[in-house]
Amino acid sequence: MSVDAATVKKIASLARIAITDEEVAKIAPELDNILGWIEQLGEVDCTGVEPMTAVIANTLRLRDDVVTDGGKRDAVLANAPQAEHGFFTVPKVIE
Amino acid sequence: MTDLTDLGVRDLRDGVRAGTFSAREVADSFIVAVSKAKQLNAFLVETPDHAIAAAKEADAARAAGETLKPLAGVPIGMKDLFCTKGVQSAAASHILEGFKPEYESTVSQKLWDAGAGMLGKLNMDQFAMGSSNETSYFGDVISPWRRADGGNAPLAPGGSSGGSSASIAARLCPAATGTDTGGSIRQPAAFTGIAGIKPTYGRCSRWGIIAFASSLDQAGPMARDVRDCAIMLETMSGFDAKDSTSLQLDVPKWEAGLNASLAGKRIGIPKEYRVDGMPAEIEALWQQGIDWVKDAGADVVEVSLPHTKYALPAYYIIAPAEASSNLARYDGVRYGLRELPEGANLQDMYAATRAAGFGAEVKRRILIGTYVLSAGFYDAYYTQAQKVRTLIARDFDRAWETCDLLLTPTAPSAAFALGEKSADPIAMYLNDVFTVPSSLAGLPAMSVPGGLDKVGLPLGLQVIGKALDEQGVLDACLAIEERAGFKARPDAWW
Numbered sequence: 001m002s003v004d005a006a007t008v009k010k011i012a013s014l015a016r017i018a019i020t021d022e023e024v025a026k027i028a029p030e031l032d033n034i035l036g037w038i039e040q041l042g043e044v045d046c047t048g049v050e051p052m053t054a055v056i057a058n059t060l061r062l063r064d065d066v067v068t069d070g071g072k073r074d075a076v077l078a079n080a081p082q083a084e085h086g087f088f089t090v091p092k093v094i095e
Numbered sequence: 096m097t098d099l100t101d102l103g104v105r106d107l108r109d110g111v112r113a114g115t116f117s118a119r120e121v122a123d124s125f126i127v128a129v130s131k132a133k134q135l136n137a138f139l140v141e142t143p144d145h146a147i148a149a150a151k152e153a154d155a156a157r158a159a160g161e162t163l164k165p166l167a168g169v170p171i172g173m174k175d176l177f178c179t180k181g182v183q184s185a186a187a188s189h190i191l192e193g194f195k196p197e198y199e200s201t202v203s204q205k206l207w208d209a210g211a212g213m214l215g216k217l218n219m220d221q222f223a224m225g226s227s228n229e230t231s232y233f234g235d236v237i238s239p240w241r242r243a244d245g246g247n248a249p250l251a252p253g254g255s256s257g258g259s260s261a262s263i264a265a266r267l268c269p270a271a272t273g274t275d276t277g278g279s280i281r282q283p284a285a286f287t288g289i290a291g292i293k294p295t296y297g298r299c300s301r302w303g304i305i306a307f308a309s310s311l312d313q314a315g316p317m318a319r320d321v322r323d324c325a326i327m328l329e330t331m332s333g334f335d336a337k338d339s340t341s342l343q344l345d346v347p348k349w350e351a352g353l354n355a356s357l358a359g360k361r362i363g364i365p366k367e368y369r370v371d372g373m374p375a376e377i378e379a380l381w382q383q384g385i386d387w388v389k390d391a392g393a394d395v396v397e398v399s400l401p402h403t404k405y406a407l408p409a410y411y412i413i414a415p416a417e418a419s420s421n422l423a424r425y426d427g428v429r430y431g432l433r434e435l436p437e438g439a440n441l442q443d444m445y446a447a448t449r450a451a452g453f454g455a456e457v458k459r460r461i462l463i464g465t466y467v468l469s470a471g472f473y474d475a476y477y478t479q480a481q482k483v484r485t486l487i488a489r490d491f492d493r494a495w496e497t498c499d500l501l502l503t504p505t506a507p508s509a510a511f512a513l514g515e516k517s518a519d520p521i522a523m524y525l526n527d528v529f530t531v532p533s534s535l536a537g538l539p540a541m542s543v544p545g546g547l548d549k550v551g552l553p554l555g556l557q558v559i560g561k562a563l564d565e566q567g568v569l570d571a572c573l574a575i576e577e578r579a580g581f582k583a584r585p586d587a588w589w
Contacts, residue, residue, distance in 0.1 A: 007466075012462060014465050015419060016423075017446060017449045017461065018443075018449070018450035030520060034411065034459075034521060038412055038467075040404075040405070040408055041405055041412070041476075041479050044479075046482035050482070050485055051481030051482045052482075052484040053481075055296050055488065055535070055537030056562055058297060058340060079195065079197070079429070079430035079431070080429055081430075081432070090428055091435065091439060092440075093440070093441050
């Protein structure tokens with residue numbers, strides 16, 4: 001399978017990255033090349049092999065169901081490009 | 096008097112304890128060295144006040160007759176991937192330029208609690224994606240090393256922890272933090288003639304480290320010798336409830352446990368690591384390393400890791416897949432850059448922000464990750480890669496039936512010139528061929544300087560251990576270090 005311009009535009013849109021036609025023309029062969037190289041994985045016989053979920057055996061801990069954090073509104077908003085009235089602000093989404 | 100910047104972590108710590116010099120003298124010496132080395136572009140932010148405050152505290156504690164903290168009097172460099180409260184933490188990216196965290200990463204907090212001071216934030220490949228430090232938004236780090244061939248071609252310090260490696264080799268700091276996802280501590284250590292260890296996955300908390308590929312990311316120390324790495328790693332490691340994959344284990348006393356005798360140890364030499372096109376000098380250094388560990392008492396055995404050739408392609412599915420998910424958070428809303436073209440809606444804002452904020456390599460990896468995770472391809476790519484990862488981990492488990500540690504070169508070449516590989520992503524990726532398999536298996540692995548090539552550039556040897564056997568890894572590297580007697584250092588041309 002080869003990565004064409006339409007595929008690059010589609011995945012860039014899924015990844016929310018604006019991309020120009022010039023960039024698409026440059027990136028499509030690069031991705032095609034990289035994905036072609038990656039495709040050698042298909043030759044490995046993985047019959048009966050479980051996909052890796054944890055490299056080091058470890059159990060997910062449960063903590064007590066109590067409030068451990070909070071009251072940090074100003075700290076949370078401190079790095080926002082734009083914040084008003086204690087909220088993050090974004091362009092209008094509902095007319 | 097000795098130049099204090101020539102001393103490592105152990106000597107600085109012990110010298111301050113003994114009163115041979117003050118912590119303030121140490122901090123001042125390194126602050127001056129950093130300020131004179133701007134040409135290397137290793138530091139993104141300099142924080143002399145932080146280093147001086149820690150030094151004053153150490154000197155005051157000593158004057159009051161108190162027991163000094165484990166790293167009192169030792170100023171260090173902090174990779175820009177670690178969030179440091181009130182100090183820009185940008186992962187060397189544009190999208191996080193100006194981001195000053197309201198919190199401190201667990202690993203950096205542990206270092207400050209142990210008395211260390213911060214000289215500044217170190218340049219790196221953007222979001223830790225790169226092997227040469229050429230993907231930083233803030234410019235390349237220049238290695239302090241130069242080829243002894245009459246030319247002055249600027250060389251790569253390795254990556255992604257290139258600011259860390261360059262600044263330690265140039266004596267701008269005695270030690271620094273690094274992070275390693277596929278070799279980002281070990282390869283830059285090898286390129287610059289220093290030591291660096293990636294511990295077992297889960298030893299160091301990932302909390303507050305800007306995420307790249309969460310199932311692979313591990314912090315670790317870089318320093319000029321094995322003992323200094325052991326000292327740093329003891330402070331950096333330990334359980335953290337804030338990281339769900341943190342290992343709930345006591346931190347061993349690695350420094351006290353150091354032992355350069357390898358009597359009774361079996362060291363495996365993986366035959367699949369003899370790759371085509373490997374320079375003869377690296378082959379020769381590897382053989383030299385084999386002789387050194389034999390001299391230290393180890394038995395050397397050949398082992399097979401049959402799935403080695405599939406480690407890199409598996410890594411270049413798994414790491415971009417995780418990166419595409421982790422980097423989805425940079426949306427121009429909560430922190431960092433916002434690009435809002437005239438009349439743009441919310442979706443346009445996301446796309447414009449991410450287009451402007453991410454560099455070419457980061458975009459490339461997000462796109463690969465998005466592609467391999469997209470509907471219809473998930474099983475063929477991602478699930479298959481995770482199955483291959485199981486086979487790679489199993490290869491190591493089988494090897495441990497006949498050996499205790501593995502010895503390999505760290506990288507397939509010495510440092511290359513800046514620009515030499517940046518046009519070909521796959522050529523760059525192949526630089527991590529010896530470091531990626533142990534990352535995929537979560538194993539501890541360390542690079543230690545072995546010698547110089549014919550143009551005077553450092554080459555490293557790598558020791559890989561069983562999960563949680565950092566002590567075995569450190570010991571074998573110490574045995575190599577003692578025999579290699581590596582004393583070379585770059586001329587201070589900057």
